Amino acid sequence: MREIMYKSTRSEGEPVTASQAILRGLAPDGGLYVPTEIPSLKVSMRELADMDYRDAACAIMAPFLSDFSQDELRDCVEAAYDEKFDTPEIAPVVEVDGYSHLELFHGATIAFKDMALSLLPHLMTASARKNGVSDDIVILTATSGDTGKAALAGFADVPGTKIIVFYPKDGVSPIQEKQMVTQRGDNTCVIGIKGNFDDAQNGVKDIFGDPEMISELADKGFRFSSANSINIGRLVPQVAYYAWAYSRLLKKGTIRDGEEIVFVVPTGNFGNILAGYYAKLIGVPIARLVCASNENKVLFDFFRTGTYDRNREFILTSSPSMDILISSNLERLIYMITGENAGTNAEFMRQLKENGSYTIPEEMRGRLSDFVGYYTDEAGTAELIRDVYRACGYICDTHTAVAAHVARQYRKETGDDRQIVVVSTASPYKFTRSVLTAIDPAYECKEDFTLIDELARLSGTKIPQAIEDIRSAPVRHKTVCEKSGMRDVIRDFLEI
Numbered sequence: 001m002r003e004i005m006y007k008s009t010r011s012e013g014e015p016v017t018a019s020q021a022i023l024r025g026l027a028p029d030g031g032l033y034v035p036t037e038i039p040s041l042k043v044s045m046r047e048l049a050d051m052d053y054r055d056a057a058c059a060i061m062a063p064f065l066s067d068f069s070q071d072e073l074r075d076c077v078e079a080a081y082d083e084k085f086d087t088p089e090i091a092p093v094v095e096v097d098g099y100s101h102l103e104l105f106h107g108a109t110i111a112f113k114d115m116a117l118s119l120l121p122h123l124m125t126a127s128a129r130k131n132g133v134s135d136d137i138v139i140l141t142a143t144s145g146d147t148g149k150a151a152l153a154g155f156a157d158v159p160g161t162k163i164i165v166f167y168p169k170d171g172v173s174p175i176q177e178k179q180m181v182t183q184r185g186d187n188t189c190v191i192g193i194k195g196n197f198d199d200a201q202n203g204v205k206d207i208f209g210d211p212e213m214i215s216e217l218a219d220k221g222f223r224f225s226s227a228n229s230i231n232i233g234r235l236v237p238q239v240a241y242y243a244w245a246y247s248r249l250l251k252k253g254t255i256r257d258g259e260e261i262v263f264v265v266p267t268g269n270f271g272n273i274l275a276g277y278y279a280k281l282i283g284v285p286i287a288r289l290v291c292a293s294n295e296n297k298v299l300f301d302f303f304r305t306g307t308y309d310r311n312r313e314f315i316l317t318s319s320p321s322m323d324i325l326i327s328s329n330l331e332r333l334i335y336m337i338t339g340e341n342a343g344t345n346a347e348f349m350r351q352l353k354e355n356g357s358y359t360i361p362e363e364m365r366g367r368l369s370d371f372v373g374y375y376t377d378e379a380g381t382a383e384l385i386r387d388v389y390r391a392c393g394y395i396c397d398t399h400t401a402v403a404a405h406v407a408r409q410y411r412k413e414t415g416d417d418r419q420i421v422v423v424s425t426a427s428p429y430k431f432t433r434s435v436l437t438a439i440d441p442a443y444e445c446k447e448d449f450t451l452i453d454e455l456a457r458l459s460g461t462k463i464p465q466a467i468e469d470i471r472s473a474p475v476r477h478k479t480v481c482e483k484s485g486m487r488d489v490i491r492d493f494l495e496i
């Protein structure tokens, strides 16, 4: 098999192997790693239709991870997609009110981040072995809620790794905090910061860039790494479920072999939808990728006008994981549509950093025709949840509702009658209050766990283990520190 290497989006340096790109996370020049060429799929959709998720994931990912042996990749995949998922299908495709929903929330933390973060720790330790890295890998993460828990669950008890998560002490939801502070695993550490998310994020970035701290750790046999969504090791696992979704529709007879379909993706950092684009490029018959935004509609404006402009009010919505004004992974797409010109891309990124905006020329816009952007406001999101519940009894979470509403707008405006798959990114149990008050505002005054029982009753679904766990689980992480105290907390935990 031809080796696929990875290069930075910002300069013409020496390409690195997949495993090196995974270990590093970010390229040394601040760019993101992208494949030097897009591989092609080695299996047909028909063949995928007869596989289970693990076999399919191995077949789809192998060409991207060409320096991993088949056995190495299989070991990683088997460790990732196991009983932590509450269904053997891992990512079921279900029919909801005339649309297909690809449910990506059956993992340990009931959000789609589990699809990549269950696998990343194993890819990372395998990468360390391949590259003769014997240090323990210390994952540092700042989180506003969801990523922290998914990374903790993924790295818990993985030999050769430790994970330290910093969250804003008063800046996450009670359920999110409870999920994190009850985390098991001797290699996990969760710390509340007296500050906001930016303080936590800046603190982590400072430590990553602190040569003294890095060499202090190296002397004791540790090295830092990141579980952030800019790591190619998070993107590649997400390509798999787009091809998988296609193969499920084929298996059910919903579509004919080769028939093109449309995906609608609720988008924040642009990682999920970019993986869908990679799936199209390797050969999955995808007609269009519809980018669904909430009221923070930076991407909608970009696809409509060619101008990316983050200079605007940050709006807190009921779909917090999409409340984002800088979609980091868009850089990979921008690089592609410059004709892989690192200099031009770096210049746009400089403008974004310095002025908060950039405008791409007409010819680059012409290369975006596989994408279309739509958005939904808060009223539309709530209305969708209520209408779908009334129509068929299915309850979707707020992020999925943004996409499902967009799917209806898209179909109405374009008349496109191809099969539409709504990418469903979280369990409604994670956002119980928003979901139930969308159905009936009278729920507003009820307690969280009362609402959870009510959601189970209304939807006829079983309460996920992730939620049962936090009802009774003891709090294991109680440390709270000042912004200035982060380094000491790390030293304490690592016993150095």
Ligand SMILES: *Cc1c(COP(=O)(O)O)cnc(C)c1O
Residues within 6 Å of the ligand: 111, 112, 113, 146, 229, 266, 267, 268, 269, 270, 271, 272, 273, 321, 322, 399, 425, 426
């Ligand atoms: C992270 C997240 C998203 C956004 O995905 P991106 O890859 O950042 O675009 C959407 N929905 C949920 C529930 C998420 O946790």
